[in-house]
Amino acid sequence: MKIKVPASSANLGPGFDSIGLAVSLYLNVTVKGSAKKWQVDHQLGDLPHDEDNMIVQIAFQVAPQLSPQHLEVSSDIPVTHGLGSSSSAIVAGIELANQLANLKLTKAAKVEIASQIEGHPDNVAPAILGGLVVGTNVAQHFDAVEAPLPPYDFVAYIPTYCLATKKARAVLPRQLDYHAATHASAVANTLVAALFKQNYSLVKELMEADDFHEQYRAQLVPELMTIRQLGHIYDAATYLSGAGPTIMTMITPEKTAAFIEALRKNGLSDRIEVLHPDRNGVVVDDQ
Numbered sequence: 001m002k003i004k005v006p007a008s009s010a011n012l013g014p015g016f017d018s019i020g021l022a023v024s025l026y027l028n029v030t031v032k033g034s035a036k037k038w039q040v041d042h043q044l045g046d047l048p049h050d051e052d053n054m055i056v057q058i059a060f061q062v063a064p065q066l067s068p069q070h071l072e073v074s075s076d077i078p079v080t081h082g083l084g085s086s087s088s089a090i091v092a093g094i095e096l097a098n099q100l101a102n103l104k105l106t107k108a109a110k111v112e113i114a115s116q117i118e119g120h121p122d123n124v125a126p127a128i129l130g131g132l133v134v135g136t137n138v139a140q141h142f143d144a145v146e147a148p149l150p151p152y153d154f155v156a157y158i159p160t161y162c163l164a165t166k167k168a169r170a171v172l173p174r175q176l177d178y179h180a181a182t183h184a185s186a187v188a189n190t191l192v193a194a195l196f197k198q199n200y201s202l203v204k205e206l207m208e209a210d211d212f213h214e215q216y217r218a219q220l221v222p223e224l225m226t227i228r229q230l231g232h233i234y235d236a237a238t239y240l241s242g243a244g245p246t247i248m249t250m251i252t253p254e255k256t257a258a259f260i261e262a263l264r265k266n267g268l269s270d271r272i273e274v275l276h277p278d279r280n281g282v283v284v285d286d287q
Ligand SMILES: Nc1ncnc2c1ncn2[C@@H]1O[C@H](COP(=O)(O)OP(=O)(O)OP(=O)(O)O)[C@@H](O)[C@H]1O
Pocket: 008, 010, 027, 044, 047, 053, 054, 055, 073, 075, 078, 079, 080, 081, 082, 083, 084, 085, 086, 087, 089, 123, 163, 164, 165, 166, 241, 242, 243, 244
């Protein structure tokens, strides 16, 4: 059995902790069979190879009766880079428990469990449902609403340095002024309306009008403003993907090659991936 989970790009500017898009990088977990103790084969650096691995820990949380398995994990989602690597591991763990313990979880139940673990649905909901998702929690439950897919390329500029979500959240203010908060919320609301109306010229303007987090995090990701300025030449919109440091540019596919050339000419030499929205979310292959 193989479980495939997409990466996700959260926030899209002002949609802090509530909007996210599943994108075309993947975590794959193959269940090789029963074992005497949990064994997780991977080449993803320092992550644990035993039951301390996050995927196994989450699976246990969902189904404590699970017996040990031999897992093979591979992923092209960079870890601690703002593309939802931790959410992909959480979703894989939930699906692993769902399959091995035959829990028959609905998509809504998976979103609820994953969002409770992560604290917000912006990465986990698209990783489960696929596509563009807007969600939050009220009255002790999470809701996630699927929005139309933007017909754009998403160019991810992935700096070599890591940025843990914890560190990128630590630079945020503890409080916002009342008027600043209502305006930031109004910008986010209007972005959501524009996404559903598929008014992408307005989406692009509002995507760059965040007042919740980017101004505080920009000091940690100096490439953000340079890439945003370059994007304007190509009628593109740029935001900090999740907690960063990945910088995401939403651009018309015909302009992608020229934009990437401009990034390179301006000395931006780190990894670039041209991503597309993933429509499927988590997928299980029983072969
Ligand atoms: N494939 C994986 N297997 C097990 N644990 C993982 C895996 N990928 C990520 N993790 C865990 O998630 C942590 C990274 O989470 P973090 O929230 O800081 O970054 P991110 O999820 O990549 O970025 P963001 O939340 O901003 O999109 C890693 O340090 C590791 O503990």
